[in-house]
Amino acid sequence: MATSNPVLRFLESRKNLTGCACGIVGLALAFTGAAGSLWPLVVAGLYAAGALIAPPERPPAPAFPDxxxxxxxxxxxxxxxxxxxxxxxxxxxxxxxxxxxxxxxxxxxxxxxxxxxxxxxxxxxxxxxxxxxxxxxxxxxxxxxxxxxxxxxxxxxxxxxxxxxxxxxxxxxxxxxxxxxxxxxxxxxxxxxxxxx
Incomplete structure (x- = not known):
């Protein structure tokens, strides 16, 4: 459900959720040691990539009477x-x-x-x-x-x-x-x- 608060709207957005999912993958890479000492950049980069590839938000279609x-x-x-x-x-x-x-x-x-x-x-x-x-x-x-x-x-x-x-x-x-x-x-x-x- 859409909210009027812009911060909550961003937190619930597809871009943020996809970025967070990709950021979690970056954290997993950091914990396994695959990201090395640059793990903060890997996590931030994966978050940004996820946010960029996420589909844009669509407003809900109006419900016209049948x-x-x-x-x-x-x-x-x-x-x-x-x-x-x-x-x-x-x-x-x-x-x-x-x-x-x-x-x-x-x-x-x-x-x-x-x-x-x-x-x-x-x-x-x-x-x-x-x-x-x-x-x-x-x-x-x-x-x-x-x-x-x-x-x-x-x-x-x-x-x-x-x-x-x-x-x-x-x-x-x-x-x-x-x-x-x-x-x-x-x-x-x-x-x-x-x-x-």
Missing amino acids: AAERLDALRADFARLREYLGEVELPAAAAGRLAELDELVEALLAPGWVSDPEQLHVLARAVRQDVLEAVDTFVRTRWWDRVVPGSEPPERHLERQLTALHEEAAALAAALQDAEAIRQQTHTRYLEERGRS
């Missing part, structure tokens, strides 16, 4: 998004499209389906950014539409955005379904070939 941890965090964010959406008043068509999207995202976030980082990124972007921005922008634009009427209704944009997000999530679900079908077919072939041999 796919399961990221999925758990995404589920928590999805629950918070649902709370927010429950408080927003939406037109019937947009609310229906949002309900379909919500159902599809919930199914994709179920354990055991999405583990690929790219697929997880698509879901995270939809949950943490796209849906929130679409609904929040609708709420703000709707207020301005009441003050300055005559522009294109914000409901239309919201429905189009939710439709695009639903299509993206549906494509992800279709890719997962295809992957599972291929996996099933591969397993069937494997079992059939194993039965023949």
Whole structure:
């Protein structure tokens, strides 16, 4: 375990430990008489050589969350998004499209389906950014539409955005379904070939 004290950090370092091991070899040579009267130089030289050949210290690699941890965090964010959406008043068509999207995202976030980082990124972007921005922008634009009427209704944009997000999530679900079908077919072939041999 790394310490903050520089002296202790040096004492625990690979260079010092390797140098000490080589220095002990030098002491063994001195006690056997092989180093002669220059034994202090032999011990110091072997220590220095050991310290030089030792591999450099490497900082510990950062521990990033794995796919399961990221999925758990995404589920928590999805629950918070649902709370927010429950408080927003939406037109019937947009609310229906949002309900379909919500159902599809919930199914994709179920354990055991999405583990690929790219697929997880698509879901995270939809949950943490796209849906929130679409609904929040609708709420703000709707207020301005009441003050300055005559522009294109914000409901239309919201429905189009939710439709695009639903299509993206549906494509992800279709890719997962295809992957599972291929996996099933591969397993069937494997079992059939194993039965023949």
